[in-house]
Amino acid sequence: MMTTAASPQTCEVKTTCPYCGVGCGVNARVSDNRLIAVSGDKSHPANLGRLCVKGSALHETTGLEGRLLQPQIKGQPASWEQAINKVAQGFKEIIAEHGPDAVALYLSGQILTEDYYVANKLMKGFIGSANVDTNSRLCMSSAVAAHKRAFGADLVPGCYEDLELADLLLLVGSNTAWAHPVVYQRIVAAKKARPEMKIVVIDPRQTATCDIADLHLPLKPGSDGYLFTGLLSYLADNSALDAAFIDNHTEGFDNALLAANQLTGSVAESARLCGLNEAELGLLYDWFSRTEKVVTLFSQGINQSSSGVDKGNAIINCHLASGKIGKPGAAPFSITGQPNAMGGREVGGLANQLAAHMDFSDPANIALVESFWEAPQIARKEGLKAVDMFQAVHDGRIKAIWIIGTNPVVSMPDADFVREALQRCELVVVSDCMEKTDTTACADVLLPATGWAEKDGTVTNSERVISRQKGFLTPAGNSRHDWQIITAVARAMGFETGFRFSSPGEIFTEHAALSGFHNNGKRCFDISGLSALSEREYDQLKPVRWPCVKGKQHNPVRLFSDGQFNTPSGRARMLPIMPAAPLNQTSPDYPLILNTGRIRDQWHTMTRTGKASRLLNHIDQPFVELSTADAETYAIIENDLVEIASTQGRCVVRAKIAPGQPAGSLFMPIHWNAQFASQARVDSLFASIKDPISGQPEAKHCPVTIRKLNTLWQGVLISDKELTDLPCEYWCKVPLEKGFRYELAGLTLPQNWPSWLENQLEIGTDRIELNSSNNYRLACFNAQQPQLLFFASSDQISKQALPNSAWLSKQFAQTTSTAAQRMSLLAGKPVDNSDDGGAIICSCFEVGEKQIRQAISQGATSTDALAARLKCGSNCGSCLPEIRALLS
Numbered sequence: 096m097m098t099t100a101a102s103p104q105t106c107e108v109k110t111t112c113p114y115c116g117v118g119c120g121v122n123a124r125v126s127d128n129r130l131i132a133v134s135g136d137k138s139h140p141a142n143l144g145r146l147c148v149k150g151s152a153l154h155e156t157t158g159l160e161g162r163l164l165q166p167q168i169k170g171q172p173a174s175w176e177q178a179i180n181k182v183a184q185g186f187k188e189i190i191a192e193h194g195p196d197a198v199a200l201y202l203s204g205q206i207l208t209e210d211y212y213v214a215n216k217l218m219k220g221f222i223g224s225a226n227v228d229t230n231s232r233l234c235m236s237s238a239v240a241a242h243k244r245a246f247g248a249d250l251v252p253g254c255y256e257d258l259e260l261a262d263l264l265l266l267v268g269s270n271t272a273w274a275h276p277v278v279y280q281r282i283v284a285a286k287k288a289r290p291e292m293k294i295v296v297i298d299p300r301q302t303a304t305c306d307i308a309d310l311h312l313p314l315k316p317g318s319d320g321y322l323f324t325g326l327l328s329y330l331a332d333n334s335a336l337d338a339a340f341i342d343n344h345t346e347g348f349d350n351a352l353l354a355a356n357q358l359t360g361s362v363a364e365s366a367r368l369c370g371l372n373e374a375e376l377g378l379l380y381d382w383f384s385r386t387e388k389v390v391t392l393f394s395q396g397i398n399q400s401s402s403g404v405d406k407g408n409a410i411i412n413c414h415l416a417s418g419k420i421g422k423p424g425a426a427p428f429s430i431t432g433q434p435n436a437m438g439g440r441e442v443g444g445l446a447n448q449l450a451a452h453m454d455f456s457d458p459a460n461i462a463l464v465e466s467f468w469e470a471p472q473i474a475r476k477e478g479l480k481a482v483d484m485f486q487a488v489h490d491g492r493i494k495a496i497w498i499i500g501t502n503p504v505v506s507m508p509d510a511d512f513v514r515e516a517l518q519r520c521e522l523v524v525v526s527d528c529m530e531k532t533d534t535t536a537c538a539d540v541l542l543p544a545t546g547w548a549e550k551d552g553t554v555t556n557s558e559r560v561i562s563r564q565k566g567f568l569t570p571a572g573n574s575r576h577d578w579q580i581i582t583a584v585a586r587a588m589g590f591e592t593g594f595r596f597s598s599p600g601e602i603f604t605e606h607a608a609l610s611g612f613h614n615n616g617k618r619c620f621d622i623s624g625l626s627a628l629s630e631r632e633y634d635q636l637k638p639v640r641w642p643c644v645k646g647k648q649h650n651p652v653r654l655f656s657d658g659q660f661n662t663p664s665g666r667a668r669m670l671p672i673m674p675a676a677p678l679n680q681t682s683p684d685y686p687l688i689l690n691t692g693r694i695r696d697q698w699h700t701m702t703r704t705g706k707a708s709r710l711l712n713h714i715d716q717p718f719v720e721l722s723t724a725d726a727e728t729y730a731i732i733e734n735d736l737v738e739i740a741s742t743q744g745r746c747v748v749r750a751k752i753a754p755g756q757p758a759g760s761l762f763m764p765i766h767w768n769a770q771f772a773s774q775a776r777v778d779s780l781f782a783s784i785k786d787p788i789s790g791q792p793e794a795k796h797c798p799v800t801i802r803k804l805n806t807l808w809q810g811v812l813i814s815d816k817e818l819t820d821l822p823c824e825y826w827c828k829v830p831l832e833k834g835f836r837y838e839l840a841g842l843t844l845p846q847n848w849p850s851w852l853e854n855q856l857e858i859g860t861d862r863i864e865l866n867s868s869n870n871y872r873l874a875c876f877n878a879q880q881p882q883l884l885f886f887a888s889s890d891q892i893s894k895q896a897l898p899n900s901a902w903l904s905k906q907f908a909q910t911t912s913t914a915a916q917r918m919s920l921l922a923g924k925p926v927d928n929s930d931d932g933g934a935i936i937c938s939c940f941e942v943g944e945k946q947i948r949q950a951i952s953q954g955a956t957s958t959d960a961l962a963a964r965l966k967c968g969s970n971c972g973s974c975l976p977e978i979r980a981l982l983s
């Protein structure tokens with residue numbers, strides 16, 4: 096462990112953030128086996144010292160609350176020996192009776208490269224099936240397929256520095272400000288230093304990312320393909336092609352242009368198909384054609400589509416046709432969602448990959464991997480991709496599945512179907528660090544895995560940089576590392592020889608050696624330069640970008656600078672793209688389009704970020720954003736409880752009226768699940784529609800309808816105990832520093848509030864209450880500590896004016912010694928009647944909207960002035976777009 100002594104008890108460890116694909120370096124300050132603080136690592140090339148609000152709160156998420164600490168079989172504690180034998184025996188019996196394709200592994204972009212490597216090796220090399228897929232399928236598999244089609248391999252040409260060097264930056268289908276905040280901060284700083292740099296946001300929604308945009312193109316949902324084929328036609332019509340590059344380094348140009356011209360041969364037609372203003376689209380095309388340094392950063396808005404691969408290739412075509420690739424500040428750039436999606440791709444963790452950027456298309460690849468692994472029975476064909484895999488679980492073709500580090504009952508489309516599939520399955524094994532998730536609830540065998548602060552290995556970020564993630568806390572309870580669990584199961588299945596690893600370093604060097612095995616320049620993914628690392632060198636490995644070829648002094652930062660691609664001809668392939676509208680279209684019953692995405696302060700299914708109460712200050716309840724026009728049509732006002740329904744399911748969430756939301760289109764976040772809310776699993780609304788090439792599900796375009804729920808009461812309950820299954824139409828849990836808050840609403844009015852409460856939890860006798868015809872309030876105390884606070888209102892006017900939950904939550908952690916303090920709790924506002932700060936905008940310094948508005952009215956009319964007065968926005972900067980919105 097590379098540490099720097101700070102005091103006898105504390106040390107600082109360099110590690111990597113476990114959340115998004117930016118892959119920021121983190122300094123973790125550790126004292127007595129506790130993570131006490133984090134800061135950005137100034138020496139890490141991804142973030143150069145920055146962290147976003149999620150990264151800054153990492154030390155608030157490593158407690159033992161909710162951790163899975165012991166193996167379980169059928170809900171009963173078990174020893175590791177029993178659990179490993181149960182899994183190994185179960186898999187062996189099913190394979191013996193039904194063959195290797197009757198079992199499957201489903202992995203995660205959150206696990207480390209070493210975990211991925213042994214899981215992939217076990218399944219493809221030793222069990223003999225390629226039924227190993229990963230939640231990265233849901234995130235960027237369309238970009239992977241587009242890269243392979245165009246470049247011959249899954250290669251991201253550029254690096255983050257290119258985003259700063261570009262003179263024109265296109266952000267497509269990416270709310271970078273919230274989903275990749277540190278990359279966004281780098282772009283903001285570059286724009287500040289060079290105001291002439293142009294930024295264009297291409298997104299149906301007006302997101303926080305538009306804050307720095309010179310041009311926002313709010314295109315029709317799903318129409319991105321038309322925009323980029325239109326751009327290719329425009330480049331050809333306006334002498335903006337790089338003829339020499341096309342001639343010398345590409346193939347397929349004529350067909351690509353022919354296809355583009357068929358549908359989008361004029362700016363007017365492209366604008367019509369995209370629902371855009373012709374002049375504004377023309378401006379983008381003009382800028383693109385006149386600018387040499389252009390980066391197109393694309394993300395889930397492109398990938399999560401029934402034609403995501405074509406959209407990726409439509410983007411790449413434009414860069415190839417104009418030679419804007421392989422140069423500083425010029426590249427198509429797919430940014431990944433997860434911290435180790437790239438590492439998973441490197442080892443071959445997708446069902447259509449084999450290993451080390453080799454696939455099943457060439458028998459020589461299979462023979463090569465077979466001999467390297469000394470594999471007893473290697474898979475010879477692709478396995479089932481995520482959607483098909485869970486379909487096979489549902490219909491019984493797959494009889495055993497092992498899910499590692501992910502929560503498909505929340506994140507897969509048609510999530511209720513996935514839950515049903517797991518409930519039907521003969522053997523469901525789940526490895527996780529958390530005990531209660533929507534997926535662990537379906538497990539026959541639960542295996543406690545170590546968490547971020549305990550795991551040791553490597554991850555690769557979106558710019559091909561491999562970084563060490565360090566284990567600096569001792570494994571919690573009886574948890575073990577994923578690679579240890581997988582290799583133990585492999586050995587118990589009889590595969591002794593291939594899995595005698597005693598450290599992650601040994602696994603990494605084997606992985607590195609495979610990447611260089613009989614490579615000779617054939618495969619760009621080559622990290623053979625790292626294959627001879629000693630344990631000490633591996634431990635101290637600094638961030639390193641691939642390729643990193645053995646014996647080669649200068650490995651390129653940017654790919655394709657020499658015009659050479661990874662195809663048999665060495666030329667990049669331009670594809671004829673015929674754009675298509677999303678498959679699932681609206682109907683009279685489902686007339687609105689639902690889009691999904693991340694919010695600023697949460698990560699995936701909230702199993703970790705949900706533990707940091709500070710991260711729930713910004714947005715604490717599941718919501719749907721809708722336009723002002725739709726709000727009027729459906730008679731919905733801000734904060735109403737609404738039902739969103741599709742052909743697959745229904746959700747109940749709060750309404751947020753957002754001026755930047757286009758009419759006819761809704762937006763919901765992906766994070767909430769059955770552990771945090773009664774009915775807010777957005778993926779339960781989506782049908783399993785997927786891209787035919789990549790298998791990536793369409794998660795941005797779901798026909799739905801919306802209606803206001805006529806609730807008869809709403810309430811807030813704060814308890815020192817965690818509650819489950821509250822008997823009301825809507826509940827949403829907000830973990831606090833001390834206790835839990837529940838936001839509630841019901842369609843039927845309980846007869847008697849005290850009895851209703853007593854059915855849910857024990858209420859002490861030291862209590863004060865207020866009971867009027869429409870309102871009920873109760874505060875219970877244990878000595879001088881609040882034990883329970885409850886506010887309910889059935890008043891149609893005042894129910895929107897329940898006390899400020901954030902203020903109440905803070906008070907719940909305080910000692911309440913005087914009668915005035917007790918009464919203040921029941922009143923739901925401060926003793927001195929002062930203001931409560933309002934909804935939190937700056938999570939780092941807990942600065943509320945009301946405070947910011949007040950400071951603005953008192954003359955703090957810039958972000959700098961507000962930072963000087965309230966500190967808001969002065970740490971991670973994630974809230975700056977919202978502060979600017981308040982200022983404007």
Ligand code: SF4
Pocket residue numbers: 112113114115116117118119142145146147148149150151275276277278
């Ligand atoms: S941008 Fe934030 S979430 Fe992403 S890696 Fe950096 S600190 Fe972590």
